[in-house]
Amino acid sequence: MQNNIGNDEKYYNEQDKINIIRMREVLDTLPKFCRQFFRGIEPTTSARTRLGYAYDLRTFFEYLHSQNPSLRKIEIKDFSIGILDQIEREDIEEYLEYLSLYEKKDKEITNAEQGKKRKMSALRSMYSFFYKAELVTRNTAELVNMPKLHEHEIVRLExxxxxxxxxxxxxxxxxxxxxxxxxxxxxxxxxxxxxxxxxxxxxxxxxxxxxxxxxxxxxxxxxxxxxxxxxxxxxxxxxxxxxxxxxxxxxxxxxxxxxxxxxxxxxxxxxxxxxxxxxxxxxxxxxxxxxxxxxxxxxxxxxxxxxxxxxxxxxxxxxxxxxxxxxxxxxxxxxxxxxxxxxxxxxxxxxxxxx
CATH class of the missing domain: 1.10.443.10 (Intergrase catalytic core)
Structure with a gap:
């Protein structure tokens, strides 16, 4: 491959920088213990993947903040890692049900099977990390079945x-x-x-x-x-x-x-x-x-x-x-x-x- 235009930075490197900046902004809205999780998965994930996880985990913690009376009194970024041990299997199942339809900033948001699966993947990844690090005693997310994806016919051009x-x-x-x-x-x-x-x-x-x-x-x-x-x-x-x-x-x-x-x-x-x-x-x-x-x-x-x-x-x-x-x-x-x-x-x- 010949380089005819000089040594301009590659597009994907620029995108990674943008994603890293966005990631820092989202991290400021998450519980402080999440920083350890994202540092831990950095060697094996792309900046884009980590940003997606951060957005999905923010949705989860916003749900806890809005639905749990005791957590409503605490700012999300001040949540302690101990709340992960307090969450029951039923709480996560109710969260998946909530994702089907909810409102945020006067906007109606829905999640189909794929959206729920992606958010559940982020939650499982976080729980698995802290469980292996022996910072939580239960891997509750692993007890909840992943949303089943129904097969769709391939749409293509003849x-x-x-x-x-x-x-x-x-x-x-x-x-x-x-x-x-x-x-x-x-x-x-x-x-x-x-x-x-x-x-x-x-x-x-x-x-x-x-x-x-x-x-x-x-x-x-x-x-x-x-x-x-x-x-x-x-x-x-x-x-x-x-x-x-x-x-x-x-x-x-x-x-x-x-x-x-x-x-x-x-x-x-x-x-x-x-x-x-x-x-x-x-x-x-x-x-x-x-x-x-x-x-x-x-x-x-x-x-x-x-x-x-x-x-x-x-x-x-x-x-x-x-x-x-x-x-x-x-x-x-x-x-x-x-x-x-x-x-x-x-x-x-x-x-x-x-x-």
Whole structure:
């Protein structure tokens, strides 16, 4: 990977700094003993993961503060670690029930299965840490079952829908007059971005962090920063290569804002494009292709994963390319494809020749 723009700090390092600053702000609202927990898990977690845990634990302690008459008299940051031993299994079960629907600052907040599971994971992690450190006598959170996640059918684009999507991005068909005003300026960027997502299966957070020096056209390799905090190289097909080269020719003529000089994908404001902007971009084009499916960047990732699995039949390859640490995660998502393969295998076996 050649570094053509200098030694600008990587996007993910900047994001880590932002997350660390936010983390300090959230820590000031949590019980003081939580600092020991976050110091303890720092070597094995990313700044983003710790920040997510901090937000989720804050919700838990706010719940205790609002629901428990004796704790209501104490500021949350003054809670002692002893309250963890006082909490019963039923208290945590009631907390999970509370998460289904509650109000905060006059705003109604709901949590489905996934949201409850994430908050429960944070609680379990904290209890486990203090239990192993022998600072609490009971690991109460471990006694509560994790919320069951119901399997959802994979939503993805069919091959004809993928072709229609990319054709529409190029032509600007069905865009409103307001959207068409910017289409000529963003067309090459949008084609390159969507082709890249569909052709590699990378996450939208990985996509927005790509710099010029992350691309190697000699090998069709792309260096990305994975969700787990490590760097890896994925490879892209010729169609992605062509779309990237076309866009980069235009990108070289754009003067970016300070701090975005090395960013591959820029917004209309000539700053590094954001995750939210890519989500809106995908929605804008996809709603003209299908109204029955809610297509998001993650659904484009599912489309790639399904296509790769149908072509290769190799679940381990799909897990590796998608960056899943556990192949069972991949297998769970593509179970329907497994069934289709098994049905196809049944038709391949012939015990006697047809008479």
């Amino acid at each position: 091959p004809n829908e993928v072709a229609t999507l990319l054709d529409q991005v190029e032509a600007g068909d069905k865009l409103t007059k307001a959207q068409l005003r910017y289409h000529e300026k963003t067309k090459l960027r949008d084609v390159a971005l969507l082709t890249l997502l569909l052709g590699t299966g990378i996450r939208v957070s990985e996509c927005v962090g790509i710099d010029f020096d992350d691309i190697d056209f000699d090998t069709n390799g792309l260096r990305i920063h994975r969700k787990g905090g490590y760097n890896t190289v994925v490879y892209f097909p010729e169609e992605v290569r062509t779309a990237l080269i076309d866009y980069i020719e235009q990108r070289k003529t754009i003067i970016p804002e300070e701090g975005s000089e090395n960013a591959l994908f820029l917004s209309l404001q000539n700053k590094r494009i954001t995750v939210r902007a890519v989500e809106k971009l995908v929605k804008k084009y996809a709603q003209n292709v299908t109204t029955l499916k809610n297509i998001t960047p993650h659904k484009l990732r599912s489309t790639f994963g399904t296509n790769l699995y149908q072509e290769s039949g190799d679940i381990y390859l799909v897990a590796d390319v998608l960056g899943h640490k556990d192949v069972n995660t991949t297998r769970k998502h593509y179970a329907a494809q497994d069934d289709a393969n098994r049905r196809r295998a049944a038709k391949m076996v012939h015990l006697r020749e047809n008479k």
